[in-house]
Amino acid sequence: MFAVRTLRSQALRAPMMVRTNVTLPKLDYAYDALEPYISGQINEIHHKKHHQTYVNGYNSSLTQLAEAEAAGDVLKTIQLQQAIKFHGGGYRNHNIFWKSLAPVSQGGGQLPTGALAQAVEKEYGSFDKLIALTNSKLAGIQGSGWAWIVKNKENGSVEVVTTANQDTVGPQFVPLIAIDAWEHAYYLQYQNVKVDYFKAIWNLISSHLIIVSTRNNRKVGKMSELHELCHLTARPIDKSYVEKLQYFLSNGIPSTYTVEECENYLAGKEDEELESTTTPLHLICRSIPDDIKPEEKLIVLEMISELFSWGAGWNLIDNEGNTPGDVLFRRGLHNSEYYNAIVDAGVRAELLLRKVNDDIEFLSDFEDGEVPELVDEEASAKDEPSNDEPSNDEPSSNEEALEKEREYQQKLEQVRKDLIEDPANTQSTYLKTKLEYRDGSLITKDNKDGVMMDWESELMKAGCDTIFSTVREFATDPEKFDESDFTDITVLNIGFGMGIIDTMIQEKNPTMHYISEAHPDVLAKLRQDGWYEKPNVKILEGRWQDTLPELLNQGVFFNGIYYDTYSEHYSDMLDLYDLIVGLLKPSGVFSFFNGLGADRQVIYDVYKKIVEIDMANYGLEVKYTELATPATTGEEFDQSEESEWNGIKRAYWRCKTYYHPEIKFQD
Ligand SMILES: C[S@@+](CC[C@H](N)C(=O)[O-])C[C@H]1O[C@@H](n2cnc3c(N)ncnc32)[C@H](O)[C@@H]1O
Numbered sequence: 001m002f003a004v005r006t007l008r009s010q011a012l013r014a015p016m017m018v019r020t021n022v023t024l025p026k027l028d029y030a031y032d033a034l035e036p037y038i039s040g041q042i043n044e045i046h047h048k049k050h051h052q053t054y055v056n057g058y059n060s061s062l063t064q065l066a067e068a069e070a071a072g073d074v075l076k077t078i079q080l081q082q083a084i085k086f087h088g089g090g091y092r093n094h095n096i097f098w099k100s101l102a103p104v105s106q107g108g109g110q111l112p113t114g115a116l117a118q119a120v121e122k123e124y125g126s127f128d129k130l131i132a133l134t135n136s137k138l139a140g141i142q143g144s145g146w147a148w149i150v151k152n153k154e155n156g157s158v159e160v161v162t163t164a165n166q167d168t169v170g171p172q173f174v175p176l177i178a179i180d181a182w183e184h185a186y187y188l189q190y191q192n193v194k195v196d197y198f199k200a201i202w203n204l205i206s207s208h209l210i211i212v213s214t215r216n217n218r219k220v221g222k223m224s225e226l227h228e229l230c231h232l233t234a235r236p237i238d239k240s241y242v243e244k245l246q247y248f249l250s251n252g253i254p255s256t257y258t259v260e261e262c263e264n265y266l267a268g269k270e271d272e273e274l275e276s277t278t279t280p281l282h283l284i285c286r287s288i289p290d291d292i293k294p295e296e297k298l299i300v301l302e303m304i305s306e307l308f309s310w311g312a313g314w315n316l317i318d319n320e321g322n323t324p325g326d327v328l329f330r331r332g333l334h335n336s337e338y339y340n341a342i343v344d345a346g347v348r349a350e351l352l353l354r355k356v357n358d359d360i361e362f363l364s365d366f367e368d369g370e371v372p373e374l375v376d377e378e379a380s381a382k383d384e385p386s387n388d389e390p391s392n393d394e395p396s397s398n399e400e401a402l403e404k405e406r407e408y409q410q411k412l413e414q415v416r417k418d419l420i421e422d423p424a425n426t427q428s429t430y431l432k433t434k435l436e437y438r439d440g441s442l443i444t445k446d447n448k449d450g451v452m453m454d455w456e457s458e459l460m461k462a463g464c465d466t467i468f469s470t471v472r473e474f475a476t477d478p479e480k481f482d483e484s485d486f487t488d489i490t491v492l493n494i495g496f497g498m499g500i501i502d503t504m505i506q507e508k509n510p511t512m513h514y515i516s517e518a519h520p521d522v523l524a525k526l527r528q529d530g531w532y533e534k535p536n537v538k539i540l541e542g543r544w545q546d547t548l549p550e551l552l553n554q555g556v557f558f559n560g561i562y563y564d565t566y567s568e569h570y571s572d573m574l575d576l577y578d579l580i581v582g583l584l585k586p587s588g589v590f591s592f593f594n595g596l597g598a599d600r601q602v603i604y605d606v607y608k609k610i611v612e613i614d615m616a617n618y619g620l621e622v623k624y625t626e627l628a629t630p631a632t633t634g635e636e637f638d639q640s641e642e643s644e645w646n647g648i649k650r651a652y653w654r655c656k657t658y659y660h661p662e663i664k665f666q667d
């Protein structure tokens, strides 16, 4: 059905072609909190003026670049690279700089313990030696520049590197600490004695960027302190949990820092691709104790909300294939407040994503062969290997960065091809794909993808009953309605498939029964089975997008409309809503096959709400009835004997309950 891939494709869409402005980050401390080592005045000017200038410069260069690209002005696009490098570097470097510092009261100047400390001791003998080395490199910077303590992704070693001007460190390094050696960072306080500034700043350096505890903690072994916290082992779960969580998050640990990233980090393999993303939120969902007390529950909810406010993902998949909501669902916490918090975050995220993507053309909007190149935000934000200036990097790392970039582009290209070539995802491909009617199902001939299966008959029956519901009510209670709505009983079904619902509709003997169908093989079946001869049937050949607008012109109005297509996405449904409001009689009823996100319960719950919100914008109200769904173990590739999905490549249904929608104009 249409919605199976809706969200998967959204997940793929998310990183594409989105360009948003960068903004000046808030500092985690007051301007004067770094005194006496760095004066409040310096910090304020440094942040509000200098850093802000880079933010503005970067944004405006990107805007100019987009304009130059649109105008085909090649020379201008080349000229702009320098400004992007300078301002983009200034923006990024300062972000890392602020995170590299902390007031003494918040851990500034405390040498790191754990994995980083061990690595430094092994390589340099002591942290002091590393500091001395950094200071000598700082002193050696000619003009303006930066010193960095980085972790080399290739060999895992901790290194000190410097960059000139606002050049930033390349993708082969994880920046741990950045020290600004521009005059604007110290002159007001230290004048020309910059060595004193370099000495003083070590009283503020914070090792929060990489908090890794090496404690061998019960069965869990090494992990980050953030992850340890989210295991909720210390009871009672009290306010200190929230405080610690806030501390980690505000000190630069991402809310989506995964167990896998941490493991890779500890093994010195940061650039290894992650196969799964077990986030702090997953850990919390796994760890909520069964005997939780009401006051502890409030704390856990506060932690969840804190994670979301720092950008935690509601639909990331952990090492067991579950989103945080799935984890709760499987633990029987389906209707809990934790679960609802995740669904609400999902609704917000999806609506926001739609807003962001509003101006973006989706892959499915393009015919084959005319798909634009994908621009990946993350990739373009990465350092471009510079060719205009000698850099600090070894030539080999430049080549490697290029090679990585090529690999990355290849992968994107593959994703693009897969999407386009998948009939379940792209209409133009689907409409060219051969179909086969085979015992109780309609499937794609080559791939054996289920288009329609007869276990859905129950759902079709519910659909048919629903679109005739006001016709039935009118028969018993005509007073309630405007009679003119019922002088003719006209219904529309979009998507014939196996004709299950159309056969049921015929049994109700409507005045007119419209059928919208786009696939040539299905139209052939309609012809073969005599549907064209039925006196009250009118077949609209072609995509509904092309045939329904004509009905608006003809003044055809419906008592009921049912929608159930294939390889369409929720964005298509949004287009459909525009037509539905125009085509329904005032007492008309709209329903659809609700497979929106049904391959995962949480996504199903999120889309249940999104439909309500979207329909309300049209003055329509949704009532859901819960129905049971057919045999499935809930697993992705359920091939068990008793499963409906045996022999079908992808199960498009994995939920135990079906939310059947009945949509009418609000009273
Ligand atoms: C899942 S089947 C419908 C099953 C139907 N409800 C039944 O009871 O048998 C989906 C149907 O929608 C058709 N379809 C897909 N996209 C369409 C579009 N844009 N316009 C009209 N029909 C479309 C497909 O060809 C397919 O026949």
Ligand SMILES: [Fe+2]
Binding pocket: 046, 050, 094, 180, 182, 184, 185
């Ligand atoms: Fe600076």
